[in-house]
Amino acid sequence: MSFFMFLVFLLVPLVAESMTPPGLNDDVLGLIVFKADLLDPHSKLSSWNEDDEDPCSWAGVECDPKSNRVAELSLSSFSLSGKIGRGLLQLRFLSSLSLSNNNFSGTLLTDLVRLESLRNLDLSGNSLSGPIPKEFFSQCRSIRSISLASNTFTGEIPSSVGSCSTLAALNLSSNRLSGSLPAEIWSLNALRSLDLSGNALVGEVPVGMSKMYNLRTISLRWNQLSGPLPEDIGDSLLLESIDFSVNSLTGSLLDSMQNLSLCSFLSLSWNSFSGEVPSWIGGLKSLQTLDLSGNEFSGQLPDSLGNLQYLKELKVSRNSLNGSLPDSVATIKSLVDVDFSRNKLTGNIPSWIFEPGFVSVTLSENKLSGPVQIPTTTAPTLQILDLSGNALSGNIPMEISGINSLQSLNLSSNSFSGAFPVSIGDLKSLQLLDLSGNRLNGSIPLEIGEAVSLRELNLERNSMTGGIPAQIGNCSLLTSLDLSENSFTGQIPSTIADLTNLRIVDLSVNHLTGSLPKPLSNLPHLLSFNISHNHLSGALPSGNFFNTISPSSISDNPGLCGAAVNLSCPSVLPKPIVMDPISSSPISSSSSVLPSASHKKIILSISALVAIAAAIIITVGVITITILNLRVRASAAAAATSRSxxxxxxxxxxxxxxxxxxxxxxxxxxxxxxxxxxxxxxxxxxxxxxxxxxxxxxxxxxxxxxxxxxxxxxxxxxxxxxxxxxxxxxxxxxxxxxxxxxxxxxxxxxxxxxxxxxxxxxxVSGGSLHKHLHDSSSPLTWQERFDILVGTARSLAHLHQLDIIHYNMKSSNVLIDGFGEAKVTDYGLARLLPMLDRYVLSSKMQSALGYMAPEFGCGSGRVTEKCDVYGFGVLVLEVITGRRPVEYMDDDVVVLCDVVRGALEEGRVEEVVDGRLCGRFPVEEAIPVVKLGLICTSQVPSNRPDMGEVVNILDLIRCPRDSTEDELV
CATH class of the missing domain: 3.30.200.20 (Phosphorylase Kinase; domain 1)
Incomplete structure (x- = not known):
């Protein structure tokens, strides 16, 4: 930069109000000064040259063709970082500014909204922080759109927001804003779109929406709002989209809402609304999405639902609805996705769920009974059918093979009987087939090999007989095979070794005989292979997997031999003995002649050494506390001997x-x-x-x-x-x-x-997360694990906003309520102790060794929010892998963080995901979540994100795939 430009840069606060030097374009000057504050790693701004007469040919710059002045500056996704400098204030004719999806940091440049021509401002997707200044909104002129979404702004929404009378769109979502929703926001009567989702707003939604007569969309999703809906919500007659999901709102649906005749999207899910679903809901004839799931609605669904002829999605899962499914739903020809799961619905499965048009039907975990009747003309579009967890009976209908589009079929945990449907091979698109927990008999048909898209086959807990057909080897995409707890006989077919994508195999509790096919050792992705409680014999296949297989996976097979069962196979000759002429002792041919070879070398990772050192500190702390407690208890006993x-x-x-x-x-x-x-x-x-x-x-x-x-x-x-x-x-x-x-x-x-x-x-009735991960026979699904992590992260972020540190983050302090939601306990208890005693008690607060941040083990004694972040990171890895943070072997200490980090470096992340998920997890979510856990467990506290950032990252990981169905890897 020239010396002249350097002087201009120093004097830039005064430039906007002084005369520009002759020959230097104001816009060039402002943009060059703005660029001086930036880092541009990919040289996206290389075309910005201070010697140009105007910037109209520069990257990201659009000029007004008449005035030749900068009208639009769009630098979205340019990978820029640094602060947003005051050079932009020189762009007096700028009407649109977009700096979204970069890494700008620092506080908000308040004077931006003072630009007279500015209409659209988009600073979303950056790392801007601090509170939103009151004067930012009070200086609004003619601005129409403001987006500060996906940053880390804190504090309350300023009441001065009501000053931006020309605003048509305001997006403050995915920040760390707290406090109550200011009533002044309803003064923005020109507003058409309001998005405050993904913050920590509390209190009731204030009355005053009747003033918002231009409002089309409003989202208050993912906050902590409570109380009833505002009674005048029905007066915003132009509302088309309402999303108040994932809050703590209560009460019933207000009658005034029936005035919202233009509303096409209504989501009130995951709140505490109660009462019956009102019949007037059928009057909202523009509805395309209705989501009332995760509330406390009761009673029967109204027949008026049939009036919603434009409805595409109907979700009422996780309520207490009873009665039968209304037949009127059959008249909604546009309906694509219905979810009535986890209610108390009774009666038979209605035939209308097989009508053309449906893509996903979920009726799981209700009280539906009787046989399933499928009409001859079935739904040609149905991809997902889940009827699990009911009391359905009779045979599985043969007509199901006519649903050629079916990708996921779950009929588990019912009372179906009879034979396995022979025509299952006709379902060429089927990826998941779960018939477990029924009363099926007969054998697996040979046609199973024609289901070429099958990824997961689960037939456990039935009464099936016969052999495992060799044709199953044609299902080349199969990742999970569970045939346990049946009466299968014969040998394990060698064709199973052709299924190179297999991760989970469970053939336990059957009557299988013969030896294991040796090529099984070549399966590259195998995570679990359970053949316990059979009559198998012969040698276990060679290879790393079967050499280290868990003894419980091969137990109760007396004829098996090999290293894993500590039994030599008869056909294997002992190693030859070679006599050393110098020595009088025989030496095995495989022995080393080096003296040090007789000593086993144990190598511990750095984390393991830290863990051992920390364990010593813990032991000293526990002994100290025990002595102190014994003294106090003795005093208490002397003072009150009559009461224990x-x-x-x-x-x-x-x-x-x-x-x-x-x-x-x-x-x-x-x-x-x-x-x-x-x-x-x-x-x-x-x-x-x-x-x-x-x-x-x-x-x-x-x-x-x-x-x-x-x-x-x-x-x-x-x-x-x-x-x-x-x-x-x-x-x-x-x-x-x-x-x-x-x-x-x-x-x-x-x-x-x-x-x-x-x-x-x-x-909290559901027990601890620790119990669900390590002591439960019913493993958590991927979706349940993800939801628990998000809930836990939100709770810690909330505590940190209140300047409260948890101190003792671990899976036993995360409880699960009746809806599967995480509820964190034992928070803030260290505040009950004198400051000088906190370090002495660090062992008690961090009683689970694997969760302790390195700064504890190193003796610094400094406790910050970053200690909670570390504990949460360990929790993430524990939830994803299903393994304990520290595992003690005979001659080693295995630290979970080290195991997962090694797997990531070697490109094996999918292999560390809990095998009990049976491959049912989306890779595009699993890998980023694992990476997030490792970032949170960084050895350097300053490298760990804060919990508000963690919440935003988790939301971003899940947002692209807002579906309740787990994808298969």
């Missing part, structure tokens, strides 16, 4: 909210009212050993019941010796009690004495 905390009962005197802290009475405080209204006083031993749910770093958890029968969880703190005074304890607990988030276990109250402290939590 382990058998404490809340008598009437304990149920007072009196400020007394007398050791004989204690103090009970319920945040939602007088405790006496809730607890079954004097009859239940709250800390009875039989009621214990589990133990964690801060204490044991017990289950009790409220007076109305509702369960509650009680945590007895075992860190009494280090808990603060009553005043400090109350101050911190009350802060925790005010925290409300759908993915956090809510704190309901507390009980205090100097020697005993109890925390009272809502009870």
């Amino acid at each position: 905390p382990a058998a404490l009962e809340f008598s009437g005197s304990y149920l007072s909210q009196s400020p007394t802290t007398d050791a004989n009475s204690g103090k009970l405080v319920m945040f939602s009212g007088d405790g006496s209204e809730y607890f079954n006083a004097g009859t239940h031993a709250l800390l009875n050993k039989d009621c214990e749910l589990g133990r964690g770093g801060f204490g044991a958890v017990y289950k009790t019941s409220l007076r109305d029968g509702r369960p509650m969880a009680i945590k007895k703190l075992t860190i009494s010796s280090l808990v603060k005074s009553l005043e400090d304890f109350e101050r911190e607990v009350k802060k925790l009690g005010k925290i409300s988030h759908p993915n956090l276990v809510s704190l309901q109250g507390y009980y205090w004495t100097p020697s005993l402290q109890l925390l009272i939590y809502e009870f």
Whole structure:
């Protein structure tokens, strides 16, 4: 840059208000100064030359043909980084500015909206941060469109947003905005599109939508909004799209909504709406998508649904709907996708689901019964049919083979009987066939080999007989084969070794005989091969997989031999013995002559060494805490020998909210009212050993019941010796009690004495994530795992916005509620302790070694939000792989992060995904999620993203494929 240009750059704040030097175009000057603040790794701006008379031929620049001044600047996806500099303020005739999908950082350049000609501003998809300044909106002139989406803006939406009276589109989605939705936003009566999704907005949606008489689309998806819908929502008569999904909204659907006759998209899913689905819903005749899934709707679906003749998607899953499916739905000729799963629907399977036009039909996990009747003329477009988890009976109809377009057929967990449908080979497009958990008999037909697109075949838990047909080797795309718990006989066909895509094979609990085909050792992608509880014999195939196969996978086959079963095969001769003439001892021909060969070398990774060092610190901490607790317990026993905390009962005197802290009475405080209204006083031993749910770093958890029968969880703190005074304890607990988030276990109250402290939590019925991952026979699906990770990430992001660090992030502190949603517990408990004791207790807070951030193990003692990010990263890898963070072998310590990182470097990411998923996971989601987990577990804290960024990344990973169906790899 010339010296003159350098001076101009220094004086740029004054340039906009001073005369431009002769011969230098204002637009050239502004763009060159703007470029000076940027990094351009791919030289996308190489055509920008300060010696040009005008910039109209530059990349990304469009000029007005009459004035020859810059009218549009579009640098979207140019891979630029740096700050957005003030040079842009020189572009006085700029009407459209797009810097989206780059990596610009820093704060928002407030004066941009002061450009008189600017109409459209798009800064989405960058790394801009900080709060949105109040003056940004108050300086609006004639701007029509603003998008700040997918950045990391924080704080509240300024009330000055109401000043942009000309705004037609406002997009602030996928940021970290918090606080309530300002009522002033309804003053934007020119607004046609409003997107505030993917933030952390709280409180009720304010009344005032009636002023938005031009509003066409509104999205408040993925926030923490609560309360009922605004009562005047039906007065925005031009609304075409409403998305309030994934919040905590309550109440019933308002009658005023029947005025929204132009609405084509309505999603209220994943809230807490209740009551019946109103019959007036059939009056919204423009609806194309109706999604009410994941709520608490009850009763029968109204017949008026048949009036929605333009409806394409109807989703009401995960509610409490009962009765039969309305026949009126059959009249909706445009319907493509229906999902009625996880309700209480009864009756028979209606024939209309096989009508032409349907692409996806999901009726799983209801109470549907009887046989399935398929009309002769079947749906030529049906690709997904899921009738699993019902009480259907009779034979699987032969007519199903006429649905040539079928890609996924799930009839599992019903009472189907009879033989396997012989015509299954006609389904050339079929990729998934799950008939498990029925009463099928007979053999697998030879025609199975004609299902050439089959990727997953699951016939477990039936009564099938006969041999495994050799023709199954023609299903070359097969990745998962489960024939377990049947009565199959004969040998395992050698053609299975031709299925080079196989990952999961389960032939256990059958009557198979003979030896295993040796070519099985050549299967390159094999992750699991279970042949236990059969009558197989002979040598196991050679190769790395079968040399290290789990003993449980080959158990109860007395005739098998090989290294994996510690039994030499008779046909294998022993190694020859060679006598050393110098030595009197025989030496095996395979032995080394080097003296060091008799010593086994153990090599541990850096992470393993850190883990071992941290374990020593933990041991010292635990011993210290144990001694302190023993002293306190001895003092407490001397002071109150007549009452044992382990058998404490809340008598009437304990149920007072009196400020007394007398050791004989204690103090009970319920945040939602007088405790006496809730607890079954004097009859239940709250800390009875039989009621214990589990133990964690801060204490044991017990289950009790409220007076109305509702369960509650009680945590007895075992860190009494280090808990603060009553005043400090109350101050911190009350802060925790005010925290409300759908993915956090809510704190309901507390009980205090100097020697005993109890925390009272809502009870979460589904158990811990740890149990679902490691102790459950029913593995979580990919979608369930992804949802749990998103919910957990959102809860941590919310805590960090409140300056609360979890300190103890691990799978046992993530609970699963009745809807499969994650709810994080044990957050913020370290705030109950004096600051000086936090490092001493680091071992207790991070009691699961594998989750401990390296800065703990190195003794720095510095606890930040990045420690939570590290723990979450380990949790991601644990959820994806199904493996524990640290596994102890006979002579090694296996650290999960090291295993996954190695697999990524070698291009084997798909192989580390939990084998129990049986290949049912989308690779385009799995690989980015694994990479995210590894980034979060970076050894350097500053390299880890914050949790708000993690939430945005997870949303971006899933957004391109907004489907509830798992794709197959």
